Amino acid sequence: MTVDVQRQHLVYKGFTGPELRGVFTPDRVTIETRNGDVVAERTAPREAFASHGPDTPWDELHVLYFAGYAMWNYLTAPYLLTRPGVVVQELEPLQDTGEDWRRLRVTFPDDIATHNTEQVFYYNAAGLLRRHDYAPDVLGSPAAAHFTEKHVTESGLVFPTHRYIVPIQEDGTALPEPVLITIDLTDVSIT
Known part of the structure; x- marks a missing residue:
């Protein structure tokens, strides 16, 4: 792509x-x-x-x-969060797997096609995206946690190359199963 x-x-x-x-x-x-x-x-x-x-x-x-x-x-992402009309608010950190993740609540304007208007992004101390919560409108708004791993750097930009998505409980806790979607990127290049 x-x-x-x-x-x-x-x-x-x-x-x-x-x-x-x-x-x-x-x-x-x-x-x-x-x-x-x-x-x-x-x-x-x-x-x-x-x-x-x-x-x-x-x-x-x-x-x-x-x-x-x-x-x-x-x-x-995270370049997406700098676009005009995108509103970002820092939330209380979340501790997961022994590390603190900074959380950003993001509200997207109507002119950006995305899962839903309000989403939460989680970044670790190194500034790497580790989790992204949303509820896709086109799927009937089921809440999901999208985890990212295996970050690689290409031309100075960092990309997670392994992603997986699981359901979220009402309290925001991500369930370990079922894994709904897995995405693996094998070749990233910048032109």
Whole structure:
């Protein structure tokens, strides 16, 4: 995938087929040929989730929108938190696995496609993102804790290359299981 950090734009190479790509923007998702010919598209993609229940099947454009905004947010944080309209408030630290994590409550403006308006980011003493809590609106708002590990540095920027997401209890405690999603990045480069 290729991520543009200046605007919400992400391209997945090989999306649904080796000769295709998936292009995400907040207002439009497309599946295209390598030449840019549009095979499928959806404008106002977030609204396509409005009548969905927990058992409603997704099509390829639903997946593209969700995976597009999610990965864009994941890969641009913490830079994302400096964007206009983003409000950041420091909370009391949390101790986890023997270390104190600084917590930031972040409120996102409507023009940033993201899981939900208010989220919490957890950073360790080295300034590395370790956990990110949110409740994705498009999934019916189930609370989740997104843990990050195996940070690598590329061109002076730090990226967690292993991520996993688990449910959160009402008191904010992350459950060890089930692991809902795992993301592993194997090659990160900056251009």
